[in-house]
Amino acid sequence: MPRAEKIDLSTLDILSIDAPATGERLLYDTGATGLALRLRAGGSRTWVLLSREHGKTVRRTLGEAAALPLDTARRMAAVPLPSPLPAPSAPLYAADIRVAELMPAFLAVGEKGRWKARTVATMRSVAKLHILPRLGERKVRDITPEEVTRWHLDVKAVSAAERMALSTLSGLMLYAEDHGLREIGSNPCARLRKKQRGHRGQLLPAAAAKRLWAALDKLQGRMPDVCDVVRL
16 A cells, blocks of 8 residues: 655645655645645656545546646645446346356347347257256356367257357357456357358349349440350
8 A cells, every 4th residue: 555644735846755666655735635646666746636435445647746736736626526426236147157047047138129039949949958958057257168169069960950059159158248257258159160051042033034134235235244144
């Protein structure tokens, strides 16, 4: 903790006060409540304003002492601070929550309109069949990319639903990040390439084909090769 002293700072040459050999030193001004000069071993001298919020000391930096006169710092300190933010509420989930405990909350988000009912039903099914039996008792924060890779290979070997299973687990991990249960960007599913669905062709309706041919006829003189390719 820095050493704190109270003194009328107007009686001192702010820039000539000795800095501490290590750490920092606080000189509280008797002329303004909460105002202090912070001296650091590196040589910096800044005005800080200290107040109590929710039982904790909050320190706000006002500016460099070399550029901000004491009178100005005192006037800044006298300006009432905004009402303190309300005390943070208790976290929604325990830090060591397990996959089986978080999954219902994650799926409930989708049931409130984020996903189609059929999608939610499919995700609930793959969670029950493929995620919870293997990973349900694991703490959400402890799931690793290597563990997910092994799990994914096992699911792929026995089910065609491995793509949806991976998407469901990945969504759960992103939900965990959003609620502070994992570090942002730590999704252990991120590096696994999801199986892509095959692309299917589609026949043009007769009316659309007629319009296409008409457009090609107009462009034939300028781009004959391109038009021929499209017709082919």
